Amino acid sequence: MKKAVVLLSGGLDSATALAMAKQQGYYCHALSFDYGQRHRAELTAASRIAERMGVVAHKTIHIGLDSIGGSAxxxxxxxxxxxxxxxxxxxxxxxxxxxxxxxxxxxxEVLEARDIFIGVNAVDYSGYPDCRSEFIKAFEVLAGLATKAGVEGCKFSVQTPLITLSKADIIKAGTRLGVDYSMTVSCYSADDEGKACGVCDSCRLRRAGFEAAKISDPTVYR
Structure with a gap:
């Protein structure tokens, strides 16, 4: 049984990465985080997506990153x-x-899975250092050194199927795989119903992606 842990934020990119993992035949275990972000709409979206896409299990882990702040x-x-x-x-x-x-x-490691999927992107993204291939490669080295499985010879692979794709290409790929983007929430300032602000960086990239892909944008804007 080919297992994978898939990071699922509830946004467009992570939903596409999940669809790609499933298309490759993985039994997907979705992982979301309540990390003190501005809104919970994306977590509600993640739960809907996980259920719709039939993951084996979906966990939400609480991390209090709001206690250290440093981010909008x-x-x-x-x-x-x-x-x-x-x-x-x-x-x-x-x-x-x-x-x-x-x-x-x-x-x-607990699941005896060797693949982790994350929807990072180094083309149409906001310039985050932890979305680059250099970071992913470094983490794979860490995984081999920091785990019992790793030191016993098992190799962990961090799969980044979106990393070299434009936002339009991501949307096209997800649409072919049947991703319902109306269920996703990408906005940094979404309201409780998941309605998007339309002006933040994430909204701008998402809207431009749908326009470039020539696919109707299902996002509900305030």
């Missing part, structure tokens, strides 16, 4: 920008993907 997504005193920024934006969450992958690695 975890500190409500920092506004989410409504315009493009240069450099690494204030929506970067310190060490987020490092922590997420660490939990995924722990669950994978």
């Amino acid at each position: 997504l975890t500190d409500k005193l920092i506004d989410v920008p409504d315009h493009a920024q240069t450099g690494i934006p204030v929506t970067y969450v310190p060490a987020r993907n490092t922590l997420f992958l660490a939990f995924a690695l722990g669950w994978a």
Whole structure:
């Protein structure tokens, strides 16, 4: 049985990565995080997606990243920008993907799974350092050194099927696989119903992706 742990935020990219893992024949175990983000709409979306796509199991782990702040997504005193920024934006969450992958690695070792899927993207993204291939490769080295399975000769692989795709290509691929993007929430400032602001960086990238793909955008905007 080919098992995988799939990081599922409830957004467009992670839903597509889950669909790709399933298409490759993996028995998918979805992992989401309540990390003190500004809204819970994406967690509600993750639960819907996990149920719709028939994962083997879906866990939500609580991490209090809001207790250290440092990001517009975890500190409500920092506004989410409504315009493009240069450099690494204030929506970067310190060490987020490092922590997420660490939990995924722990669950994978328990499940005797050797593959972890994460929907990071290095083309149409916001400039986050933990979305780059260099980071993923470094984490795979860590996985081999830090786990019982790793030191006993098992190799963990962090699968990044979206990393070189444009947002339009991601949307096209997910549409071919039957992903219902109306269920996903990408907005940094979504309301309780999951309605998007339409002006944050994530909303701009998502909208431009649908336009470039020439596919109708199902996003509900405020």
